[in-house]
Amino acid sequence: MNRLSAIFSFIFLLAVMPCIAAEAHGGEEAGEEKIDAKEIIFEHLGDRYGWEVPFCHGKSIPLPIIVWGHDGLHCFMSSKVEHGRTYVDGNATFKVAGEDSEHKGKIVEIIDGKEYKPWDISITKNVLGLFIAVALVIISILNVARWHKRNGYKAPRKFTGAIESLITFVYDGVIKPTLKDRAMKFAPYLLTVFFFILYMNLLGLIVVFPGGANLTGNIAVTLVLSIFTFLLTNVIGTKHYWKEILWPDVPLWLKFPIPIMPIIEIFGALTKPAALTVRLFANMLGGHMIILVLTLLIFIFAAMGPVVTGGMTVISVAFSVFMLLIDVLVSFIQAYVFTMLSTIFISFGQEREHHKEEAHGHKESATTAESPAAG
Numbered sequence: 369m370n371r372l373s374a375i376f377s378f379i380f381l382l383a384v385m386p387c388i389a390a391e392a393h394g395g396e397e398a399g400e401e402k403i404d405a406k407e408i409i410f411e412h413l414g415d416r417y418g419w420e421v422p423f424c425h426g427k428s429i430p431l432p433i434i435v436w437g438h439d440g441l442h443c444f445m446s447s448k449v450e451h452g453r454t455y456v457d458g459n460a461t462f463k464v465a466g467e468d469s470e471h472k473g474k475i476v477e478i479i480d481g482k483e484y485k486p487w488d489i490s491i492t493k494n495v496l497g498l499f500i501a502v503a504l505v506i507i508s509i510l511n512v513a514r515w516h517k518r519n520g521y522k523a524p525r526k527f528t529g530a531i532e533s534l535i536t537f538v539y540d541g542v543i544k545p546t547l548k549d550r551a552m553k554f555a556p557y558l559l560t561v562f563f564f565i566l567y568m569n570l571l572g573l574i575v576v577f578p579g580g581a582n583l584t585g586n587i588a589v590t591l592v593l594s595i596f597t598f599l600l601t602n603v604i605g606t607k608h609y610w611k612e613i614l615w616p617d618v619p620l621w622l623k624f625p626i627p628i629m630p631i632i633e634i635f636g637a638l639t640k641p642a643a644l645t646v647r648l649f650a651n652m653l654g655g656h657m658i659i660l661v662l663t664l665l666i667f668i669f670a671a672m673g674p675v676v677t678g679g680m681t682v683i684s685v686a687f688s689v690f691m692l693l694i695d696v697l698v699s700f701i702q703a704y705v706f707t708m709l710s711t712i713f714i715s716f717g718q719e720r721e722h723h724k725e726e727a728h729g730h731k732e733s734a735t736t737a738e739s740p741a742a743g
Contacts, residue, residue, distance in 0.1 A: 409660045413582045413653065415494045417446035417464065417475065420580075429577060431496060435462070436487035437477045446490075449475065462486075497581030498589070501567045508563065531563075538562050538707060546711045550718055554711070557600065561593060562707040569652060569699030573692060584702070585653035587645060594641035597710040602637065605717035612719070613637060640713050644706060651702050655695045662688045 418428030430447035437460045444462075448455035454463045461478040465471040469483060475490065476483040508531050515524045515532075524532055543558055544551040568583040583589050613633040615623060622629045662684045669680040 408664060409657060412660060413585055413656060414473065415492050415586070416473075417490060417492055418450065419493050419496070419577055421577075431491050431493065433462075433475055433490040434488075435475055435477070435490065437462075438479060438484070438486075442486075454478070493581050494583060494586060494589070497568070497571060497578070497583050500578045500581075501564060501571060501583065504567045504571075505560065505563045534563070534566075535559060538704070542704075542708050542711050546715045547718065554600070554714055557596075558707050558711055558714075561596075561710060562703050565593070565648070565706055566699060566703040569703060570696070572652065572656065573695055573699065582653070582656055584648055585656050587649045590645045590649040591641075593648075593706070594644035597644060597713060598641040601640070601713045601717040606720055609717045609719050644709055644713075647709075648702055648706050651698060655691065655698055659688050659691050659695070662691065 416428070417433055418430055421427045421429065428446070428450065430445040430450075432443060433446050433449070434441070434443050436442075439459055442457045442460055442462070444455060444457055449462060449464050452463070452466065454461055456462075462475055463478065465474050465476045465483060469476070471483060471485050474485065475488055477486050478484075508527075511528050512524065512532050512535070515528050523529065538559060539551070539555055543555050547554055565584060568589070571579045572582050572584065574580060614630050616629050616633060618629050665684045666677065666681050670677050
């Protein structure tokens with residue numbers, strides 16, 4: 369039944385999209401502006417003060433705008449400044465900067481006819497999307513914890529079982545083999561990062577509220593996550609880790625008088641968060657852009673007549689659905705890769721001297737051999 373419903377939905381989409389394209393083409397002939405594909409793509413991928421309503425481009429769910437202007441704190445809903453309107457709050461005047469402004473798309477305060485950027489702590493689309501992702505992570509993990517509190521070690525099923533399987537997969541497959549005896553110390557952070565990125569990736573593929581926020585396609589979000597890993601790696605790094613960076617075990621002429629190797633090691637430590645940032649950001653942003661471009665091809669080719677539009681609709685929808693399915697897989701892969709690389713980088717910071725590790729291993733072996741159980 370579900371498969372049949374999906375087939376009918378797909379056929380309905382194929383039937384409706386040419387009509388929408390023809391209507392858009394008719395609007396252009398009536399004197400409306402042509403479709404600006406670049407503007408539509410970047411408007412969809414960017415942050416906004418309201419959450420747009422699907423299929424109703426002129427409407428949006430208002431979100432709270434919180435700014436600190438020249439005369440203090442101001443709070444109002446984004447609907448007050450939609451469509452280029454100006455809002456007066458007490459003695460302050462606010463609006464969203466237009467296309468010709470250096471603060472394009474941002475809330476600005478008008479003072480003596482000039483635009484000034486206030487301190488902006490508004491709940492934008494991306495900020496609300498982050499809150500939603502955090503809430504989903506907390507609910508999912510606490511659901512697994514409650515299950516085991518009530519049922520002991522009995523295996524859960526359905527959604528709870530799927531979450532536990534992911535936890536086991538990441539912990540047993542990545543965290544424990546890499547960090548070994550220190551796995552439990554860093555597992556809470558690494559598992560939280562994995563589920564947080566996974567939920568953000570999947571929510572970005574949903575076009576209706578609460579989805580649609582391009583969070584991991586925003587370099588600021590991925591940069592903050594990478595900085596957390598960087599701080600955890602270096603702040604809790606062992607003495608041996610810092611020794612290998614500042615005074616590595618190489619010939620003296622590579623360290624003194626010109627510190628060639630220390631500079632290279634420090635540069636390498638600084639490039640690790642950059643690699644994490646760009647890898648996640650570029651992959652997720654690229655996937656979203658491909659889907660948007662494929663969808664906009666329907667409207668771009670609408671000027672060539674209904675036959676070309678119908679054929680392009682079939683091709684665009686088919687490839688869009690295919691890319692969406694690929695992006696679901698990519699969402700998981702990117703969350704896994706970010707967690708795996710973070711685990712590896714943290715393990716570098718937890719390196720200990722080899723002779724101490726060997727002595728510790730021999731001590732454990734001797735203790736095991738002398739124990740009554742071993743005999």
